[in-house]
Amino acid sequence: MVLLLPELLKDWPCTVHGGDFRIDITGITEQSVRVKKGFIFVARKGTRYDGIAHIDEAIQKGAVAIIVDRFTLTNLPKNIPVIIVPDCKKFLSYASARLAGDPSKELTIIGVTGTNGKTTVTHFIGQLLSGVGVKSAVVGTTGVFIDGEEMDVDVPSMTTFPAEYLHPLLKRCVEESVTHVVLEASSLGLSSCRLDHCEMDIGLLLNIGTDHHEEHGGETAYLMAKQRLLSMVNVMVVNEEDENCISLIKGATVPSVFFGLQTAAGIPFPQCEFQLPVQGDFNRLNVMAAISALLVLGYSTDELFPHITDLKLPEGRMQKLERDGVMVFIDFAHTPDALQGVLQALSEMCYGRLITVFGCGGERDRRKRSEMGELAVYYSSNVLVTSDNPRNEDPQSIIEDIMEGFGGECSAVEAELDRRTAIRKAVFSAAPGDIVLIAGKGHEKTQHTAKGLFPFSDLLEAEKALLEKTYLYSEEIQGQ
Numbered sequence: 001m002v003l004l005l006p007e008l009l010k011d012w013p014c015t016v017h018g019g020d021f022r023i024d025i026t027g028i029t030e031q032s033v034r035v036k037k038g039f040i041f042v043a044r045k046g047t048r049y050d051g052i053a054h055i056d057e058a059i060q061k062g063a064v065a066i067i068v069d070r071f072t073l074t075n076l077p078k079n080i081p082v083i084i085v086p087d088c089k090k091f092l093s094y095a096s097a098r099l100a101g102d103p104s105k106e107l108t109i110i111g112v113t114g115t116n117g118k119t120t121v122t123h124f125i126g127q128l129l130s131g132v133g134v135k136s137a138v139v140g141t142t143g144v145f146i147d148g149e150e151m152d153v154d155v156p157s158m159t160t161f162p163a164e165y166l167h168p169l170l171k172r173c174v175e176e177s178v179t180h181v182v183l184e185a186s187s188l189g190l191s192s193c194r195l196d197h198c199e200m201d202i203g204l205l206l207n208i209g210t211d212h213h214e215e216h217g218g219e220t221a222y223l224m225a226k227q228r229l230l231s232m233v234n235v236m237v238v239n240e241e242d243e244n245c246i247s248l249i250k251g252a253t254v255p256s257v258f259f260g261l262q263t264a265a266g267i268p269f270p271q272c273e274f275q276l277p278v279q280g281d282f283n284r285l286n287v288m289a290a291i292s293a294l295l296v297l298g299y300s301t302d303e304l305f306p307h308i309t310d311l312k313l314p315e316g317r318m319q320k321l322e323r324d325g326v327m328v329f330i331d332f333a334h335t336p337d338a339l340q341g342v343l344q345a346l347s348e349m350c351y352g353r354l355i356t357v358f359g360c361g362g363e364r365d366r367r368k369r370s371e372m373g374e375l376a377v378y379y380s381s382n383v384l385v386t387s388d389n390p391r392n393e394d395p396q397s398i399i400e401d402i403m404e405g406f407g408g409e410c411s412a413v414e415a416e417l418d419r420r421t422a423i424r425k426a427v428f429s430a431a432p433g434d435i436v437l438i439a440g441k442g443h444e445k446t447q448h449t450a451k452g453l454f455p456f457s458d459l460l461e462a463e464k465a466l467l468e469k470t471y472l473y474s475e476e477i478q479g480q
């Protein structure tokens with residue numbers, strides 16, 4: 001959609017300096033590389049770069065107006081309008097929605113937040129909606145799916161898409177006759193205003209644990225980010241079994257309904273009445289959260305029942321491989337609560353040894369590292385501590401942080417920097433009856449190190465190791 005600049009700005013506080021004001025705007029971005037002819041470039045200051053340093057590049061690519069949110073005497077062009085707004089992030093969100101024609105107004109949107117389980121619950125809701133005949137899109141960490149089919153979209157692999165990607169995507173959903181969209185609302189997405197002008201109907205609050213405190217600047221800021229969702233929706237669906245969630249909604253004016261292991265949208269829904277297709281209490285709670293969203297939308301338990309037993313976990317969540325009596329689980333657990341939930345569920349079903357391979361991401365919360373180390377050692381017979389996207393941090397020092405969780409000494413723990421080797425060691429050491437958990441990367445297809453992004457899949461590595469083990473073992477037997 002093309003909008004005249006004054007039309008776009010008329011409802012937004014701003015001051016305009018220089019240049020011809022009556023111009024057509026074709027799009028907006030805060031990334032200089034994405035600027036096209038007729039675009040507004042939002043020159044925002046971030047933690048690593050300052051957009052102002054990229055204004056010339058943006059103009060060369062066709063930018064016709066520049067947005068800034070601070071007075072500066074340097075580098076500002078005179079020949080095109082420079083617009084000063086109170087907050088670049090908020091403006092980007094507002095203008096992205098307007099330029100896409102406010103598609104969120106035409107859709108029923110469910111926003112799911114929580115430290116753990118967002119991807120799982122959004123997919124469950126999408127599957128239930130398909131079951132009752134509603135065309136829906138699921139948008140989040142693992143991509144965009146319409147009625148379960150992955151869509152080919154040009155979006156960054158993020159949990160909550162930046163507004164400049166989100167609204168054009170919602171527009172496409174409307175064009176493809178999608179009526180319901182289920183979105184992951186990450187704390188960082190909420191705090192950076194990515195969802196500010198996305199009109200949502202239902203908000204889901206799954207749980208609040210430890211993650212991203214450092215990136216937010218502390219636990220309070222993390223909680224405040226999650227709280228932002230409350231002001232964006234008409235009704236909240238809240239986990240009644242999580243005290244932090246209950247505290248978060250205290251005093252909120254938005255109405256809330258609750259779910260727990262035996263309740264959905266406030267009504268008794270005992271799980272013993274149907275067979276749930278998932279393992280672990282946390283996943284059973286995820287199912288109840290998804291059912292609650294559908295009940296709030298007005299579907300009846302009778303309509304939902306036939307589809308509950310068909311629910312499937314998304315890729316890389318408790319994904320099981322089995323060979324020669326050894327079970328391997330690939331799981332995206334990368335927080336203490338997630339790791340504990342998975343380890344608990346697996347230890348309940350394991351009659352041999354539980355062997356855990358995991359690491360912690362670089363440039364992410366440090367506090368969780370030792371907590372995860374402690375949990376891994378507590379539940380497992382053997383632990384291989386390894387690398388998980390060290391990014392620009394030293395992988396060895398991340399491992400040392402993890403090891404602090406158990407005092408750094410434990411005969412059942414081995415540090416193995418190379419994730420491929422760690423997976424092979426775990427699989428080769430497993431005997432029939434043992435379970436190998438490979439945690440932290442789930443569906444991810446790359447390993448992010450200081451040298452760049454390298455193809456890597458826990459699933460493929462585990463499959464290769466299992467096959468190779470069978471082959472070597474059969475050769476050994478033949479050789480005897």
Ligand SMILES: CC(=O)N[C@H]1[C@@H](OP(=O)(O)OP(=O)(O)OC[C@H]2O[C@@H](n3ccc(=O)[nH]c3=O)[C@H](O)[C@@H]2O)O[C@H](CO)[C@@H](O)[C@@H]1O[C@H](C)C(=O)N[C@@H](C)C(=O)N[C@H](CCC(=O)O)C(=O)O
Pocket residue numbers: 030031032033042043044045046047048049050051054157158159160161162186187188189192215
């Ligand atoms: C924490 C966060 O939201 N970070 C995002 C943020 O970074 P930033 O504010 O520090 O910005 P910056 O990189 O310093 O850049 C400043 C400005 O200069 C611009 N720039 C920069 C360089 C250039 O060549 N040209 C240019 O125009 C940038 O587009 C930006 O507008 O803005 C950048 C530009 O849009 C994003 O790339 C970056 O996400 C990075 C990739 C990231 O890793 N984000 C993760 C942590 C994230 O958002 N994760 C959440 C949560 C996941 C979960 O649930 O666990 C998610 O929703 O995905």
Ligand SMILES: Nc1ncnc2c1ncn2[C@@H]1O[C@H](COP(=O)(O)OP(=O)(O)OP(=O)(O)O)[C@@H](O)[C@H]1O
Pocket residue numbers: 114115116117118119120121141159184186206207282283285286316317318331332333334337338339341342442
């Ligand atoms: N309700 C839950 N409570 C605790 N742990 C959970 C829950 N649901 C899933 N998990 C664990 O968290 C992992 C990640 O799940 P999922 O991808 O659904 O969460 P997410 O919130 O989308 O994560 P991210 O924000 O990083 O994208 C799972 O692999 C599982 O180990």
Ligand SMILES: N[C@H](CCC[C@H](N)C(=O)O)C(=O)O
Pocket residue numbers: 159334360361362364388389440441444
């Ligand atoms: N959305 C999460 C995913 C973490 C996955 C884990 N493999 C890691 O890299 O820490 C994040 O960006 O913090």
